[in-house]
Amino acid sequence: GQQLNQSPQSMFIQEGEDVSMNCTSSSIFNTWLWYKQDPGEGPVLLIALYKAGELTSNGRLTAQFGITRKDSFLNISASIPSDVGIYFCAGLNGAYGQNFVFGPGTRLSVLP
Amino acid sequence: GAGVSQSPSNKVTEKGKDVELRCDPISGHTALYWYRQSLGQGLEFLIYFQGNSAPDKSGLPSDRFSAERTGGSVSTLTIQRTQQEDSAVYLCASSHGQVPNQPQHFGDGTRLSIL
Numbered sequence A: 001g002q003q004l005n006q007s008p009q010s011m012f013i014q015e016g017e018d019v020s021m022n023c024t025s026s027s028i029f030n031t032w033l034w035y036k037q038d039p040g041e042g043p044v045l046l047i048a049l050y051k052a053g054e055l056t057s058n059g060r061l062t063a064q065f066g067i068t069r070k071d072s073f074l075n076i077s078a079s080i081p082s083d084v085g086i087y088f089c090a091g092l093n094g095a096y097g098q099n100f101v102f103g104p105g106t107r108l109s110v111l112p
Numbered sequence B: 001g002a003g004v005s006q007s008p009s010n011k012v013t014e015k016g017k018d019v020e021l022r023c024d025p026i027s028g029h030t031a032l033y034w035y036r037q038s039l040g041q042g043l044e045f046l047i048y049f050q051g052n053s054a055p056d057k058s059g060l061p062s063d064r065f066s067a068e069r070t071g072g073s074v075s076t077l078t079i080q081r082t083q084q085e086d087s088a089v090y091l092c093a094s095s096h097g098q099v100p101n102q103p104q105h106f107g108d109g110t111r112l113s114i115l
Helices: none
Strands: A004-007 A010-014 A019-025 A031-037 A044-049 A055-058 A061-065 A071-076 A085-092 A100-102 A106-111 B005-007 B010-013 B019-024 B031-037 B044-050 B065-069 B075-079 B088-095 B110-114
Touching (some): A004 A085, A031 A071, A044 A055, B019 B110
Parallel strands (some): A010 A106
Antiparallel strands (some): A004 A019, B031 B088, B065 B075
């Protein structure tokens, strides 16, 4: 079936550093989503991308929908301690939600 | 409330018992999903409901697992004869299934522990 790969699997960074993570697939997706999960909570939607090449920002977060429609990246600028968590990408390939695929996640740790 | 609500938030039970987990989706969302998340792992798809259509049960790991969605709103996930490997966080999500390409919104999950 369809699979998403996320890299890196985990990362440790110093507070204030910029972060970059990506998500790749062998399949084409119509929509790319990025979620963040804090411990003990459900994933929360950060950014949604709907068009190939689209670049979208949400505060310190920036995400892009790859031109090939097979990848996406998420950047976090000037990291802070509350950025700690697991970041999941998700691809949607059916118009009405029946083909949602989640990546395995990137675990981010921020050192003070 | 405005978000997806799940209950109970925590459940501890003995091996062999049946458990029921509940999910209240966002009002108006016709699509509802259940996922399982083991400690430190990703999201394992279990089942998907869309309106009145037959659910996609392709992710259910065994016949001990079943789910219902009554009236197109609230859903219950039932695990019969629980095993220790069923211990995990069970997450529910909903989306606006009548509008294309809409993201899922998650509840905070039920943390299930099988003793």
